[in-house]
Amino acid sequence: xxxxxxxxxxxxxxxxxxxxxxxxxxxxxxxxxxxxxxxxxxxxxxxxxxxxxxxxxxxxxxxxxxxxxxxxxxxxxxxxxxxxxxxxxxxxxxxxxxxxxxxxxxxxxxxxxxxxxxxxxxxxxxxxxxxxxxxxxxxxxxxxxxxxxxxxxxxxxxxxxxxxxxxxxxxxxxxxxxxxxxxxxxxxxxxxxxxxxxxxxxxxxxxxxxxxxxxxxxxxxxxxxxxxxxxxxxxxxxxxxxxxxxxxxxxxxxxxxxxxxxxxxxxxxxxxxxxxxxxxxxxxxxxxxxxxxxxxxxxxxxxxxxxxxxxxxxxxxxxxxxxxxxxxxxxxxxxxxxxxxxxxxxxxxxxxxxxxxxxxxxxxxxxxxxx
Numbered sequence: 001x002x003x004x005x006x007x008x009x010x011x012x013x014x015x016x017x018x019x020x021x022x023x024x025x026x027x028x029x030x031x032x033x034x035x036x037x038x039x040x041x042x043x044x045x046x047x048x049x050x051x052x053x054x055x056x057x058x059x060x061x062x063x064x065x066x067x068x069x070x071x072x073x074x075x076x077x078x079x080x081x082x083x084x085x086x087x088x089x090x091x092x093x094x095x096x097x098x099x100x101x102x103x104x105x106x107x108x109x110x111x112x113x114x115x116x117x118x119x120x121x122x123x124x125x126x127x128x129x130x131x132x133x134x135x136x137x138x139x140x141x142x143x144x145x146x147x148x149x150x151x152x153x154x155x156x157x158x159x160x161x162x163x164x165x166x167x168x169x170x171x172x173x174x175x176x177x178x179x180x181x182x183x184x185x186x187x188x189x190x191x192x193x194x195x196x197x198x199x200x201x202x203x204x205x206x207x208x209x210x211x212x213x214x215x216x217x218x219x220x221x222x223x224x225x226x227x228x229x230x231x232x233x234x235x236x237x238x239x240x241x242x243x244x245x246x247x248x249x250x251x252x253x254x255x256x257x258x259x260x261x262x263x264x265x266x267x268x269x270x271x272x273x274x275x276x277x278x279x280x281x282x283x284x285x286x287x288x289x290x291x292x293x294x295x296x297x298x299x300x301x302x303x304x305x306x307x308x309x310x311x312x313x314x315x316x317x318x319x320x321x322x323x324x325x326x327x328x329x330x331x332x333x334x335x336x337x338x339x340x341x342x343x344x345x346x347x348x349x350x351x352x353x354x355x356x357x358x359x360x361x362x363x364x365x366x367x368x369x370x371x
Contacts, residue, residue, distance in 0.1 A: 001325045003072060004034040004064035010075045012283035014042035014306035017072040017093065019314045022321060024053035031325050032056065034064050043310040065089070070329070072321060074313065075300055076103055087111035087347070090329050092321065094118055094133075097344055098245045098358035099272040104350075113329065113346050117317065118270075119243040119354070120342035127242060128338070129320070131178050132312035134267075136302040138182030138238065141265045142171070142190065144301070145234040148263045148287060148294050155294055156261035158233050161191025168192045172228050174220065174249055174274055175238035176203045179267050183236050188215050195228055225249060229257040237266035239274040243344070244354030246271040252290070260292035269297040333370055340366050 003026060005018040016039050018026075023033045033055040037047060047057050058064060064071065065084035073093035077085065085091065085107070095116040097104045107114055117129035127134075142160070149169065151157035162168035171187040173180045176198030187194045188211065196211075197220035198204055204217040211217070218224050229235070229250070235258075239246050246268040255277065266278040273279070277290045280299040287296050302309035320339060324332045333340045343366040344352040356363035 001070060001328070002032045002034065002068045003070045003321075003325060004058075004068035005036065005039055005072050006061040006064050006081070007036040007039040008074055008303075009061075009078050009081070010300060010303075013075050013300050013303040015074040015303055015310045015313065016040040016043045016045065016306075017074045017314070017317070018321075019043070019310060020045055020049045020053050020055075022314050022318045023050060023055050025318070025322055026325055027054040029322070029326055034058050034068060036061055036064060040310075043306040045310075070324060072317075074310075075303075076100065077107070079106070082106045082110055085110035085112040089113070090115060090324070092117070092317075092324065094270070095344055096270045097352070097355040098243060099270060101359050104345075104355060104359060104361075107345055108348055108350070111348050114344045115324075115333075115339070115342045116243070116344045116352070117342065119344060119352055120320065120338050121242060122338050129313075129316050129342075130240075130242075132316050133302050133309065134178035134240075135182050136305065136309050136312065137267045138179035139186050140301050140304070141179070141183045141236045141238070141267050142186040142192075142234075144286075144296050144298075145171070145236065145263050145265045146190070148296055149234060149261075151261075153287065153294065154261060154289060155263050156233055156259060160187065160234070168214075169233040170231055171195070171234045171236065172232040173197065173236045173238055174225070175240065175268075176200065176207050176217070177238065177240055179240070180236070180238035181207065183238060183267075184211060184215050187234075188212050192234075195232075197224065197228075220249075222249075226254060226257060229254060230259070232258065233262055235262065235264045235275075237264070237268045237274040237278070239268050240271065242354065243352050244271070245358050246274045248274060248276050250275040250277075252276050255291045255293050258293055261294065263294045263296065265296045267301065269299050273297065330370055333366070340370075343369070346370060
């Protein structure tokens, strides 16, 4: 198989989808690997590192899109990339279609096949290719929130952990999954008072057992959220419904209950956000103010720490990349139920229910689509 990785072109996206160690396994198996010039530099991997494992360095993305059978990326394709997609090409990346109708429609029109990292699901309902980036984003959400709480950025001017004689900041986390758990660990470790909310009582019981004493677990409902907002200094949105749009838990009206200078970090922005006033921002221009509340909604947070993020991501994607290459796309999908759930679009058909529901579009089960 011919496999290609272009340089990411989303604003301040510094990750790369193939590292030399992953590429080496592919070339050893007889596959041809094309890497766009400079694709790995920001993650710490030079062109010569790829050449050392028998990859071919190409100078333009069109050389990849026009020649390969499988494109491996990190972020969703940008309009110029979708325009280069071909019917007989498979793209393997994060797509988050349910939050982006224009991307969904344009990718459908291309006729290419989309396998989304974020909807590959194991039997235990875990998301193996979303977990590493959720770990990074959860930890970063506290790091970034603490920075924007500083008065210079318009925040409340509170140190997250306080000091002796001065109480720490209060952090409220909506969602007790991977993002929320990692955020809670970091916030608690810095000394903040943390509330973490979820609708899954078993998950709350688990978190109650593993978290330190400065973390409280609270059942998530509108009443409890509204009770906490006036006392919250940093609000972190960490809700995820795999492949579907995130539910809106905090309305614009509810912002009026919060103190001016409170910081909101909505990690769910990739899936539409769980806070009504959320809109995607970039590392270049990360924050905006709504009714005195500072919003940080960067849609590719892990891109700011590319060495860590790229290495963590490719450790997880590598087995799936090898399987798709070695078995062929269709055989790999047929042999691996978890991988099949990653199939979002196949030859002009939506094959993930969360995507079709988001836009009231026709849906075909992935198993039926590939038979």
